[in-house]
Amino acid sequence: MTIQTLSTQAFAGQRPGTSGLRKKVTVFQQPHYLENFVQAIFDSLEGFAGQTLVVGGDGRFHNRVAVQTILKMAAAAGFGRVLVGKGGLLSTPAASCVIRKHGAFGGIILSASHNPGGPDGDFGIKYNIGNGGPAPEKITEAIYARSQQLTEYRIAKAADINLDQLGQYPLAGMLVEVIDPVSDYAELMQSLFDFDRIRALFASGFRLRFDAMGAVSGPYAHHLLENLLGAPAGSVINGTPLEDFGGHHPDPNPAHATELIGLLSGPDAPDFGAASDGDADRNMILGRDFIVTPSDSLAVLAANAKLVPGYRDGLTGVARSMPTSTAVDRVAADLGIACFETPTGWKFFGNLLDAGRATLCGEESYGTGSNHVREKDGVWAVLFWLNLIAVRGQSVATIVQEHWARYGRNYYSRHDYEGIATDAADGLMAHLRSQLSALAGQTVGDFPIATADDFAYTDPVDGSVSHKQGIRLIMQDGSRIVFRLSGTGTEGATLRVYLERYEPASGNHQLDTQTALAGLITLARRLAQIEERTGMAAPTVVT
């Protein structure tokens, strides 16, 4: 067995963002770039000698190369065993499931999630801890600090593992097990949902289209929806994971899932549509001619959770990221359970889930999940909706409209301004921050502003504090405008403007969302001087 120690130099900019380190593939292809980050991860951990590591990714370009490197570095670091998905594949929620089920020390997930793939696209890597969830900031900051000091890394000199054959392979004193990426996850899903009832739904002629967008959810959706639940072959589209996602931008939202939205419109449309992203942790839910916002989806799942076997005993609490609409807050108040408001980033839900204080979590960015794993979970959300529909016997649109009639409607939209020069974006945020104290208590246009602040979060479990998590303007009627810079992009900066207006249960719920939000949209653009500072007269993406 030969372990090589190779000299290296630190790369600037290896600080993990909202969800790991995401950069262009060409950045990761630089000699030592990936190796440095992996060594920084291992150097920041303690007590893993002889333990199990889980490795897998969404199959995008560079996935296989990176997996082989990580296996050899894990052997050099002293891990006892690595579980790796066949073909180097593991969806992000499946990786979380495998870490938990097999009691692994942690896992390395390779994905840039919803960002495009291919040689000119994006790549990403993140470390998940033993609870199956993304490493908390304390660890990601330690990884970053270490990455800036590295002078060498260690790697086993060995042949590549055959990732396409299930089995056990020795690698420099470590055992590599190539596992089926779907089976542990499928078993977990069957423990949560009423598969007989969903099977009966499909047998009655219920029609679904699931768009895997050429990404990793395909094998999971084929197996669960078509093989186990009996949806006819062809219900899953774009179901083969491809290194460039077949040219798709694997982001399940109205801007990028246009093929699916087209399929779900018109009289002969299927009853239900859903899409997932590159690594299968996001979900978009559609009915016939009806798009469910992620914030509403979370609220509907929370309100109906007792209809689903895995949540029959009720929820201990719910959690949402700060920019996510407050629709779920109303459900929590009605149920008499806690509702937590966290910064953007799934990692902030981990402590609440571990402590049993929240059962369901969700984000406006098409992420929904529960305590079954420690990641958001796209296919799980689809199964949850199918279970609800099977029990309630109603369409998606009727379920959501009845929800609004009971709780009121939170009109909600996110406007993204992508590819802004970093200086301009930073200037815009600084300008907003400088106005905060003056804005609180003022009436601007038609809007009396009750609160104007920069969101800070104190984790109720470990007391850690995260500052500067988004600028909030909260109006007296509860309407909100939130400004943040994305932490997942790889080119320039992306400004996200989140807009929300509440119309009570007795109100008019039929307005077009952008019309309902027009006053807030104008105010947001004016206060942030978006056009003056970015030159952009309109957002690049509206969800």
Ligand code: G16
């Ligand atoms: C990641 C995080 C999510 C976050 C989203 C958008 O999702 O896990 O928690 O909401 O990014 O973050 P940002 O607004 O900073 O770009 P994913 O699916 O990309 O892993």
